Every structure is written in structure tokens, then in C-alpha cells.
Amino acid sequence: MLTFGGPMRTIAVVAVILSLTVIGTDGNKAHNCCTEVSTQNITVPILGYRIQRRDLPCVRAIIFETEEGEICSHWKQDWVFKKVQEIERERKRQRASTASQ
Known part of the structure; x- marks a missing residue:
């Protein structure tokens, strides 16, 4: 099993947050x-x-x-x-x- 630690984990978390932000704002355009x-x-x-x-x-x-x-x-x-x-x-x-x- 592969585990993420340090910078890779941070990059993965940021990528997930950014993708959710883009999806969320596109569906709820002001x-x-x-x-x-x-x-x-x-x-x-x-x-x-x-x-x-x-x-x-x-x-x-x-x-x-x-x-x-x-x-x-x-x-x-x-x-x-x-x-x-x-x-x-x-x-x-x-x-x-x-x-x-």
C-alpha cells in the first residue's frame, strides 16, 4: 500500500480542494x-x-x-x-x- 507524506500529501489535498471549488462555483454561478x-x-x-x-x-x-x-x-x-x-x-x-x- 502506498502512503502519502509531507509535500505529496499537501499537493494532493490542495488539488482536491481546488477541484471541489471549481465544481462548486460552476454549478452555482452568480x-x-x-x-x-x-x-x-x-x-x-x-x-x-x-x-x-x-x-x-x-x-x-x-x-x-x-x-x-x-x-x-x-x-x-x-x-x-x-x-x-x-x-x-x-x-x-x-x-x-x-x-x-
Whole structure:
């Protein structure tokens, strides 16, 4: 029977710990994304938005940036589409006025 002692034992223990750490973190990834969405209209001021694509566990969403934080909204809601269009029109207007100065 082969026994480990000294440095070999330390290397073996470190290898086991590292492999368990990699396995554990891969299965429990911390996702900074929307995993569910709301269909309710937002009543607080909206500062901007970004589009999140579906990449499980993240779902497809429009993420509105508000004064109170980020809100995950369902991308198929009519009010969401209209709000995104409104924000884009305002951005274009601001760019046009900045370019003409």
C-alpha cells in the first residue's frame, strides 16, 4: 500500500480542494441578470434602458434603469416598446442639438 507524506500529501489535498471549488462555483454561478420579468408599468422616472438576451438562467428582458434601481420588464409589453421608442427619440434629439452647436 502506498502512503502519502509531507509535500505529496499537501499537493494532493490542495488539488482536491481546488477541484471541489471549481465544481462548486460552476454549478452555482452568480448571475447579475434578470431571471424573471414584470409586466407592470413603471411609475418612477426612467433614466435609460438596456436589452438583455436570453441566456439561461437569464431571460429575455428590457432592463430599465430608474432612480430606484433596475427593473426587469417583459419585452413584449406594449408600454415597454413605446417607452424604448420614446427614450430613443429623446437620445436622437439630444445628439442632433449637440451636433448643431
